[in-house]
Amino acid sequence: MIRDARVLRAGFVPREVEHRDAEVNHLSSVLEPITNGEPADTAIVTGPSGAGKTCISKFVTERLREEVLDVQTTYVNCWRNYTRFRTLYQILDDLGATIDIHRQSTPHDELVDRLQQHDGPRTVVILDEVDQLEDPSVIYDLHSLPQFAIICIANKEEELFGRVDDRLVSRLRSSEHVRMDKYHDEQLYDILSARAKWGLDEDVITDDQLYRIADAAAGDARLAIGILRTAASKADRENHERITDDILLDAAEDARAQIKQKSLDSLTPHQRVVYDIVRDHGPIGPSEIHEQYAEEVDDPRTKRTVRTYLSKMAQYNLLEAEGTSRDREYSLVDSAAASPMQ
Numbered sequence: 001m002i003r004d005a006r007v008l009r010a011g012f013v014p015r016e017v018e019h020r021d022a023e024v025n026h027l028s029s030v031l032e033p034i035t036n037g038e039p040a041d042t043a044i045v046t047g048p049s050g051a052g053k054t055c056i057s058k059f060v061t062e063r064l065r066e067e068v069l070d071v072q073t074t075y076v077n078c079w080r081n082y083t084r085f086r087t088l089y090q091i092l093d094d095l096g097a098t099i100d101i102h103r104q105s106t107p108h109d110e111l112v113d114r115l116q117q118h119d120g121p122r123t124v125v126i127l128d129e130v131d132q133l134e135d136p137s138v139i140y141d142l143h144s145l146p147q148f149a150i151i152c153i154a155n156k157e158e159e160l161f162g163r164v165d166d167r168l169v170s171r172l173r174s175s176e177h178v179r180m181d182k183y184h185d186e187q188l189y190d191i192l193s194a195r196a197k198w199g200l201d202e203d204v205i206t207d208d209q210l211y212r213i214a215d216a217a218a219g220d221a222r223l224a225i226g227i228l229r230t231a232a233s234k235a236d237r238e239n240h241e242r243i244t245d246d247i248l249l250d251a252a253e254d255a256r257a258q259i260k261q262k263s264l265d266s267l268t269p270h271q272r273v274v275y276d277i278v279r280d281h282g283p284i285g286p287s288e289i290h291e292q293y294a295e296e297v298d299d300p301r302t303k304r305t306v307r308t309y310l311s312k313m314a315q316y317n318l319l320e321a322e323g324t325s326r327d328r329e330y331s332l333v334d335s336a337a338a339s340p341m342q
């Protein structure tokens, strides 16, 4: 049943991407100067979860590496590496320059110095989930080093700009901006169909079933591929020759639950405190959330930062917001209300 499980995994970058030619070309043109050994502008890539931001960024940098010998690329998930130290360390580690750096005692400036002294090939740094950095000055650190080109990935531009200081905002505003929207059902169908072709044996799933997955995923390619993967692995486990409609019905719910658990596991300790407050007391407004949060943690972040936590959790379908910005309240997402598989 499963021909190649890799193509059904969430982080897989396909040889061909579907329906994002304009975005691929735009991002490639921003990085183009690198092919001549010149510095490239910073690129900002935004869009909702599952719009293909990470996939397109990795696809473009991979292609660049195929075309040019003297280019290196590195990828940092800033949600996982949310401090300035961890992000800088991760980049240096990828460049093989972390020998003798002590995690406890090495100052930031020394890490930046190391990056500055890096005399390897020009390097494209993908900063994914960049709006999750506790201290966004790391963008500034990199921005000032011409041998590094940066791709900043975030859900929303405002969230990124709202947290960085004025000098960086003005630089980022003049950066190239690649915007991505949710996929339409037809586009999701094409993405799914390509994955099914490479990942599954023939006739394991029908076109009609693929359309139903696309419909249930509501524009989110991560969820769509997650449903396909969950359904295929269950059918395989249970020794079916094809994916049955019954399996498909359960797969949507299971895939949503898996993605939700992954997002919950990604929360930083402070974000988790905020999530638990909403879980226990929602619907609840941001001011009240901040009050309770400030009582529960030792070094509370600002109200603005907590608002970005709430917005991020809403983007990832962990929380939902109701009301206008003045009377907004947050509560947990009611999973049962998500668009069901028909």
Ligand SMILES: Nc1ncnc2c1ncn2[C@@H]1O[C@H](COP(=O)(O)OP(=O)(O)OP(=O)(O)O)[C@@H](O)[C@H]1O
Residues within 6 Å of the ligand: 009, 010, 011, 012, 013, 014, 016, 017, 018, 019, 020, 047, 048, 049, 050, 051, 052, 053, 054, 055, 056, 191, 221, 222, 225
């Ligand atoms: N245009 C596309 N063609 C083929 N596969 C795609 C395309 N867009 C997205 N995908 C696939 O969909 C999945 C989700 O995409 P991706 O991780 O890039 O989304 P994202 O916008 O970065 O989401 P998030 O903000 O949640 O990280 C990945 O498996 C990716 O390979």
